[in-house]
Amino acid sequence: MKPENKKDQAENPDENLEQYAEKFTEKKLWHKIARFAQKIGAKTVYAALLMFYAYKRKDTPGWAKKIVIGVLGYLISPIDFLPDLSPIIGYTDDLGVLSFGLVTIAAFVNEEVRKKARTQLSKWFPSVQEEDLKEVESKL
Numbered sequence: 001m002k003p004e005n006k007k008d009q010a011e012n013p014d015e016n017l018e019q020y021a022e023k024f025t026e027k028k029l030w031h032k033i034a035r036f037a038q039k040i041g042a043k044t045v046y047a048a049l050l051m052f053y054a055y056k057r058k059d060t061p062g063w064a065k066k067i068v069i070g071v072l073g074y075l076i077s078p079i080d081f082l083p084d085l086s087p088i089i090g091y092t093d094d095l096g097v098l099s100f101g102l103v104t105i106a107a108f109v110n111e112e113v114r115k116k117a118r119t120q121l122s123k124w125f126p127s128v129q130e131e132d133l134k135e136v137e138s139k140l
Helices: 006-011 026-041 041-058 060-078 089-104 113-125 130-137
Strands: none
Touching: 006 089, 026 041, 026 060, 041 060, 041 089, 041 130, 060 089, 089 130, 113 130
């Protein structure tokens, strides 16, 4: 049985991520982040970037890439249990699913991935707090 909405997916993130895979493209990801970076927040953007750059690694296996595609597709998806237009609360479910994805593919988030993610993040958040990044990394 497939989840009806993002709430169901957030409760069972390891099930049916493939339904969000069709939402994922690199172009859509960059568009969503560029447009909503400040609303999404540095932690969520950093988590998404870590997943994206882990996805781009040659060493990341297919099963892990499928999880990344599903999770990032979920982030991009306009259908949301908690509307993304509401400040702070609207991206809570997205951060939860991103955290699940990061934990699942943690072995493929190496120093190079972190460096690329931090470099890109600094373009949207020039004065990002180190403790925010460490908080995301502590989940790996």
